[in-house]
Every structure is written in C-alpha cells, then in structure tokens.
Amino acid sequence: MILAKNLRPCFIIVFLVFYIYSSIPSTFFTADAHFDNFDSYNSGGMGIGNKYYVLQQLEPEYVKPNEPSKIMFSIQDKHGKDIHDVTVMVEIYSINGERVFMFPWTTLETGDFNIPFVFTKIGNYQIVLSILNEDLARNKILDTVPPPRTILNDSVNCNCERAVFNVSITETFGLISTLAIYGTILGAIIVLGTVIIWIFVSRRKNRSNPI
Known part of the structure; x- marks a missing residue:
C-alpha cells in the first residue's frame, strides 16, 4: 500500500x-526531407497514378488576402525518391469554379519547385497539379493553355495524371x-x-x- x-x-x-x-503539433519535431517544414494547415500529400507521390503546401502556412505566397510542390516516386525531368502544369480554381491562375505545361529539372502567387480574396481554392505521362511527345504540349474544366481531376483528352489540393485563405484563422x-x-x-x-x-x- x-x-x-x-x-x-x-x-x-x-x-x-x-x-x-x-x-x-508534429511540425515542431519533424520536417519532410523535401520541405524545411511540412505544415499541418494548407498542405497535403497524395499518390498520383502508379508512379508518383506529391506533397503540397503554402508558404506562409496561414496566407492572408493580398499577401505574397509560394505554392510549394514535391513530386516523388512511390519510395520517396526525387523525380527529375518532369513536365507539369498548375492551375488554381476559386470555390465557384473560376480558374484564376495557370502555370502552363513546363518541363522542370526536378520535382521540387514552387510557384509565387497572391490570393486576392478570402475563400477556399483548389490547386490542380497535372503531371504529363512520360510516353507523350513533350514538345507538342509545352507552353500550351488547355481550357478550364468543370471536373478538376478529369484527365480525358490529356495523357497525364492529376491531383487536387484544397487551401483556405483567411484573415484571422492563423492567429x-x-x-x-x-x-x-x-x-x-x-x-x-x-x-x-x-x-x-x-x-x-x-x-x-x-x-
């Protein structure tokens, strides 16, 4: 006793x-090898097709309207290794389905890249990353601008894989x-x-x- x-x-x-x-929060202790810190808000990761795994996050984590930000991506294989010589396209859609930004098809040396962007309005947005399949002739599609889509992950008429990430732009949520x-x-x-x-x-x- x-x-x-x-x-x-x-x-x-x-x-x-x-x-x-x-x-x-786990971000106090860990960071993804491809990011200095992998945030818990406005970030995500998902597999694309049979080959890729993609991480995405905003920097800063809590983006306010009219604040300069970066949309960061890390495209890896299924084993977490770097991907090189990859052709991508990035689109941003508002909650009402309007495409507000487009980064046209571009071939990158590495799958770790970022795109600067300024969100002008409060609200929810969807970021669409498209990865061109390797068996397609790249020269025919580079710098082209396909029309907006209603179904964002639809890959009809595109020999590519797509991932959709959701982000939220607010004034006070971060605080x-x-x-x-x-x-x-x-x-x-x-x-x-x-x-x-x-x-x-x-x-x-x-x-x-x-x-």
Missing part, C-alpha cells in the same frame, strides 16, 4: 508529460489556431506545475506530521 501510494504521483507526472508532448495550440500547451504546463507543487506540499506535511 505504501509503495502504491508513493508511486501514484509518479504516474500522474508521467501522464501529464505525455499529454503535453501529444499537445505539441486563432496559433493561440489555441499555445494555449493548450500552456494549460498543460500549468496543470503539471500545480500537480508537482501539490505533491511537494503533501510530502512536506507528511514529514511534519508522521503517523
């Missing part, structure tokens, strides 16, 4: 330490999200400190008043 009573504070402290650790994260961490630290002080005071009382 005495041993269990002495170990109880230790279990409480260990639990609170794990709680604080789990409250900290609210950051405050919520740090508020959670601070709250957990306060609870841990309170428990440690309570354990310390309880032990001093027990020593002062032995049974």
